Amino acid sequence: MATVELTTENFDKVTGGDGIVLVDFWASWCGPCLRFAPVYDKQSDKHEDIVFGKVDTEAQVELAARYDIRSIPTLMALRDGVIVFSQPGALPESAVESLISQVRELDMEDVRKQLAEHASHEH
Known part of the structure; x- marks a missing residue:
């Protein structure tokens, strides 16, 4: 599957559903972003059940500010509308594969429970 261009108009709709969504925050002037793009595109062809989004x-x-993106490329992973990973840096292909495997194996019930506990401790 090809990558999907994400904008403020479609971001919440694309990332808020069930399943896995990866988001690559990038810019055309960023050398590491341009080197990471073919790796990311190749993964999108291998994992057709995952949405591979890109945010310029x-x-x-607004999107970069909303997610406090200070360094690019930043790769974010969401599962069932929950951000489960966000890290700057161009990852090698093996690391992207590993990330996808880890996100697939997450127990989302446990993740939501941990998020709820964390939120209750902040108040």
């Missing part, structure tokens, strides 16, 4: 941080300043 130059065009989508």
